[in-house]
Amino acid sequence: MKFVPKGLLARVWIVCLLAVGGYAAADEGPIRVGILHSLSGTMAISETTLRDVMLMLIEEQNRKGGVLGRRLEPVVVDPASDWPLFAERARELLSVHNVDVVFGCWTSVSRKAVLPVFRELNGILFYPVQYEGEESERNVFYTGAAPNQQAIPAVDYLREVEGVERWVLAGTDYVYPRTTNRILEAYLKQQGVADEDILINYTPFGHSDWQSIVSRIRQFGSRGKRTAVVSTINGDANVPFYRELANQGVRAEDIPVIAFSVGEEELAGINTGPLVGHLAAWNYFQSLQTPENQAFLERWHAFTGDARRTANDPMEAHYIGFNMWVAAVEAAGTTDVDTVIDTLIGIQVPNLSGGMAEMLPNHHITKPVLIGEIQEDGQFFIVDQSEELIPGEAWSSYLPGSRNIIADWRPPISCGNFNTETGTCGGAQ
Amino acid sequence: MVARSDPRRLPRILSTWLASLVLILLGATAFAAAPAGGLTAEQLQRLGERNLQVVETAVADIAASGSPAALEVLRALQDGRLYRREADGVMLVAVRVGGVQLYSDPLASTTGEPLAEAEVTLVRVSNRIRRALSAVIASLSLDSEDPDVRFAAARQFIDSPDSALLEAIETALVDEADDRVRTALEVARAASIASDPGQSEEARSEAVDRLAAAGSSRARRVLLGMFIEEGSELATRRDAAVEVIDRNLARWQQVQNLWFGLSLGSVLLLAAMGLAITFGVMGVINMAHGEMIMIGAYTTFVVQGVLRGISPALAEVSLLIALPVAFLVAGLIGVFIERTVIRRLYSRPLETLLATWGISLILQQLVRTFFGASNQRVETPSWLAGSMEFGQIMITYNRLAILIFALVMLAAVILLLKKTALGLHIRAVTQNRKMAESMGIRSDRVDMLTFGLGSGIAGVAGVALSQIANVSPNLGQGYIIDSFMVIVFGGVGNLFGTLVGAMTLGITTQLVEPSLGAVAAKVLILVFIIIFIQFRPRGLFPQKGRAAE
Numbered sequence: 005m006k007f008v009p010k011g012l013l014a015r016v017w018i019v020c021l022l023a024v025g026g027y028a029a030a031d032e033g034p035i036r037v038g039i040l041h042s043l044s045g046t047m048a049i050s051e052t053t054l055r056d057v058m059l060m061l062i063e064e065q066n067r068k069g070g071v072l073g074r075r076l077e078p079v080v081v082d083p084a085s086d087w088p089l090f091a092e093r094a095r096e097l098l099s100v101h102n103v104d105v106v107f108g109c110w111t112s113v114s115r116k117a118v119l120p121v122f123r124e125l126n127g128i129l130f131y132p133v134q135y136e137g138e139e140s141e142r143n144v145f146y147t148g149a150a151p152n153q154q155a156i157p158a159v160d161y162l163r164e165v166e167g168v169e170r171w172v173l174a175g176t177d178y179v180y181p182r183t184t185n186r187i188l189e190a191y192l193k194q195q196g197v198a199d200e201d202i203l204i205n206y207t208p209f210g211h212s213d214w215q216s217i218v219s220r221i222r223q224f225g226s227r228g229k230r231t232a233v234v235s236t237i238n239g240d241a242n243v244p245f246y247r248e249l250a251n252q253g254v255r256a257e258d259i260p261v262i263a264f265s266v267g268e269e270e271l272a273g274i275n276t277g278p279l280v281g282h283l284a285a286w287n288y289f290q291s292l293q294t295p296e297n298q299a300f301l302e303r304w305h306a307f308t309g310d311a312r313r314t315a316n317d318p319m320e321a322h323y324i325g326f327n328m329w330v331a332a333v334e335a336a337g338t339t340d341v342d343t344v345i346d347t348l349i350g351i352q353v354p355n356l357s358g359g360m361a362e363m364l365p366n367h368h369i370t371k372p373v374l375i376g377e378i379q380e381d382g383q384f385f386i387v388d389q390s391e392e393l394i395p396g397e398a399w400s401s402y403l404p405g406s407r408n409i410i411a412d413w414r415p416p417i418s419c420g421n422f423n424t425e426t427g428t429c430g431g432a433q
Numbered sequence: 434m435v436a437r438s439d440p441r442r443l444p445r446i447l448s449t450w451l452a453s454l455v456l457i458l459l460g461a462t463a464f465a466a467a468p469a470g471g472l473t474a475e476q477l478q479r480l481g482e483r484n485l486q487v488v489e490t491a492v493a494d495i496a497a498s499g500s501p502a503a504l505e506v507l508r509a510l511q512d513g514r515l516y517r518r519e520a521d522g523v524m525l526v527a528v529r530v531g532g533v534q535l536y537s538d539p540l541a542s543t544t545g546e547p548l549a550e551a552e553v554t555l556v557r558v559s560n561r562i563r564r565a566l567s568a569v570i571a572s573l574s575l576d577s578e579d580p581d582v583r584f585a586a587a588r589q590f591i592d593s594p595d596s597a598l599l600e601a602i603e604t605a606l607v608d609e610a611d612d613r614v615r616t617a618l619e620v621a622r623a624a625s626i627a628s629d630p631g632q633s634e635e636a637r638s639e640a641v642d643r644l645a646a647a648g649s650s651r652a653r654r655v656l657l658g659m660f661i662e663e664g665s666e667l668a669t670r671r672d673a674a675v676e677v678i679d680r681n682l683a684r685w686q687q688v689q690n691l692w693f694g695l696s697l698g699s700v701l702l703l704a705a706m707g708l709a710i711t712f713g714v715m716g717v718i719n720m721a722h723g724e725m726i727m728i729g730a731y732t733t734f735v736v737q738g739v740l741r742g743i744s745p746a747l748a749e750v751s752l753l754i755a756l757p758v759a760f761l762v763a764g765l766i767g768v769f770i771e772r773t774v775i776r777r778l779y780s781r782p783l784e785t786l787l788a789t790w791g792i793s794l795i796l797q798q799l800v801r802t803f804f805g806a807s808n809q810r811v812e813t814p815s816w817l818a819g820s821m822e823f824g825q826i827m828i829t830y831n832r833l834a835i836l837i838f839a840l841v842m843l844a845a846v847i848l849l850l851k852k853t854a855l856g857l858h859i860r861a862v863t864q865n866r867k868m869a870e871s872m873g874i875r876s877d878r879v880d881m882l883t884f885g886l887g888s889g890i891a892g893v894a895g896v897a898l899s900q901i902a903n904v905s906p907n908l909g910q911g912y913i914i915d916s917f918m919v920i921v922f923g924g925v926g927n928l929f930g931t932l933v934g935a936m937t938l939g940i941t942t943q944l945v946e947p948s949l950g951a952v953a954a955k956v957l958i959l960v961f962i963i964i965f966i967q968f969r970p971r972g973l974f975p976q977k978g979r980a981a982e
Binding site for chain 1: 818942
């Protein structure tokens with residue numbers, strides 16, 4: 005090819021050689037960071053953006069000089085929304101790519117699928133999504149919300165501010181909604197809500213025909229007491245649900261829906277008209293006016309080259325998780341898994357809502373709780389924010405099975421399910 | 434901000450509430466000081482405060498100001514059209530004229546001017562403010578020209594009965610000409626009398642009867658919310674009235690379930706119709722059928738984008754334009770798939786199944802690569818949004834349109850198969866390929882066109898389904914199993930069977946769902962079909978005669 009200058013190829017080679025030589029000269033080469041998020045399949049809608057934010061954080065850290073003077077190298081794999089594939093890819097990350105830490109998973113079932121792998125190969129996983137709790141693993145750090153940091157405060161908000169007395173707990177039929185609703189039901193009953201004032205409804209994944217359920221909610225809400233829907237409906241089924249509510253004339257002022265899985269990313273591609281005024285409970289909203297968040301958004305928009313790219317709660321969780329890991333590695337002076345796991349407890353880093361997130365002994369973190377109302381532009385109008393940070397509870401105190409269970413990974417307990425009554429580890433099944 | 438809660442922190446909550454009470458009182462005195470009948474810039478600016486209590490009193494003040502601009506401002510606030518100019522904090526009402534946002538100061542009588550997006554910020558409202566707004570807007574719009582607005586106002590009065598409004602309702606009733614509004618106002622009057630303990634026993638029980646006659650769940654809510662002494666005569670009357678309404682509602686419930694069933698059936702019919710051709714008529718186990726629907730939906734999205742670029746006015750007809758485009762796009766992709774893959778596999782059904790499944794994955798990932806994994810926004814034209822009331826049930830326009838559209842499509846496909854040359858050829862080839870070939874029909878070409886037709890119909894279904902489903906790469910997967918179920922149940926190769934199959938499955942699902950839940954309904958339907966297939970393996974309307982072999 006005539007148009008390639010002769011010297012160019014040679015120069016490229018020299019640069020490559022220099023680069024390789026340069027890394028070889030550094031201590032032990034780059035630190036590898038595994039990213040285990042689905043880039044294809046049904047979950048790609050939510051998880052792709054988490055890969056992007058991780059790449060941004062890693063690039064920024066490298067510009068600051070890496071960690072321990074070593075460059076960070078992202079290793080991205082695609083588990084394709086396929087749960088068994090999550091376990092395979094996790095194994096590949098840990099044993100083939102020898103990564104020092106993994107950031108990944110979205111659904112609970114994918115997390116459960118990789119748990120045995122992380123236990124067996126002793127890795128570190130940062131899990132960024134709000135989940136049902138009832139778990140604490142030595143190898144996993146949960147940077148998303150536990151039920152007491154999202155579901156319970158959301159219900160409290162509705163009770164106190166909106167004066168809600170009747171409850172519809174609507175969810176998709178899988179583990180997260182089932183467990184969350186079990187906790188909420190126990191909590192509401194404890195608060196004196198009668199059986200007849202709670203309606204629990206489950207729908208299959210991707211449910212699209214909401215006619216009769218919405219009509220039932222409408223009827224349930226016409227008994228003279230203020231009614232609200234607590235929705236653990238999973239991603240894709242939400243839009244037809246809200247659309248049916250609007251079509252049947254149910255307004256947010258009459259029967260508000262508070263959702264735990266609807267965020268900015270999910271709202272980005274849809275007509276928000278029917279959703280305006282409905283609520284969501286998260287620990288982060290893009291509309292937060294703190295300087296930390298504004299700076300983060302500026303970097304995020306610059307990195308993606310898209311000024312309209314949304315930011316959401318699990319992204320903040322990765323932001324916190326990544327910074328905690330960096331801080332722990334720097335404090336420990338090594339990337340050795342066992343040392344880092346022990347060092348992580350007690351690490352504090354700033355979150356994006358103006359507070360300090362702390363890694364607790366149960367591997368969950370402290371978070372503020374925010375309630376937002378959906379606006380026409382797909383953003384949230386923050387109507388309530390908890391005054392202090394709420395520590396994440398791995399085991400719910402409202403469930404009979406886990407009331408006496410705690411998680412504490414510091415010696416002497418060093419256990420994820422310690423029964424305080426019998427004083428033994430392994431108290432929960 | 435209200436303190437987060439827990440019984441131990443009750444004192445703190447109380448103090449917050451006290452603080453807010455003081456604020457309300459302060460707001461009230463501020464109002465008393467404001468010039469009567471006038472609307473001040475300061476009042477408007479308070480709408481932009483972060484403290485919701487302040488905003489709430491501001492709304493009440495503005496409503497009470499009696500200024501003609503008050504309704505305009507409050508409406509704008511409710512619809513998200515009220516902006517604050519960053520430079521001087523002046524509140525501006527935005528109106529969209531021909532795609533341009535014009536901002537005008539409601540207190541000055543100037544015409545609107547366009548402003549840059551960065552110069553203004555939207556005044557956001559929460560549910561609490563929205564509730565306050567609905568109430569005051571209703572009371573301000575009773576004398577509106579538009580009967581729909583008056584009707585909405587009357588509705589609002591029934592929802593939140595208030596004895597203070599009784600006089601306004603009586604006045605409005607005197608010269609109300611519209612029957613619909615009149616009836617609503619009468620119910621509203623009954624509601625405010627019934628829920629006012631200050632009214633005489635006689636007036637209240639008359640009102641209870643009027644509410645019972647209304648028979649709606651709205652009236653029921655009013656009745657249940659009444660303050661009544663337990664055991665009094667009025668209470669007995671009230672209970673009887675509630676019972677009357679309950680019976681009425683239960684009857685309508687049956688009608689409603691039937692309607693829901695028909696609606697779900699029409700969605701199934703629409704989704705399955707293309708498959709009725711490719712699988713039913715041709716016998717190709719086409720796992721990529723759902724993706725053809727998805728491609729139709731994405732075509733709608735693209736067509737809408739292009740039309741928006743040409744002229745925003747075309748948005749209303751974008752769906753109609755998308756229909757033929759989606760037919761062509763999905764049809765051509767179908768022809769391409771038939772030419773390259775399916776043609777080679779006609780005698781091997783199992784391999785066809787695997788190959789088309791592979792194609793479906795490829796198409797999904799292609800769309801994901803080009804359009805991204807997230808949902809795409811397909812606009813609903815205004816003539817498809819909303820609903821109408823039919824007795825005590827709601828009929829939404831988009832569902833009604835889909836029902837009609839599905840039936841029209843079915844009729845068109847049947848006509849095409851029965852009355853056109855292509856239809857004749859298709860039937861000839863599927864019944865006896867050898868014989869058709871020897872009569873001079875190019876069976877190869879007919880195969881291609883048939884598969885293209887089936888795919889095109891799926892594409893058209895995608896246009897309609899984009900109105901009720903999420904337009905995402907996974908759209909098709911949600912329909913593929915249901916589509917096969919409909920075809921197998923109705924009888925392979927019989928379009929009438931597809932209709933009956935879709936409607937039966939739709940209605941059964943909706944009748945079972947209210948009592949057993951959506952998950953159980955799905956399971957039951959599957960079990961039912963499995964058992965049904967054991968006894969009638971060829972479905973409801975099996976092919977007869979030689980075609981069946």
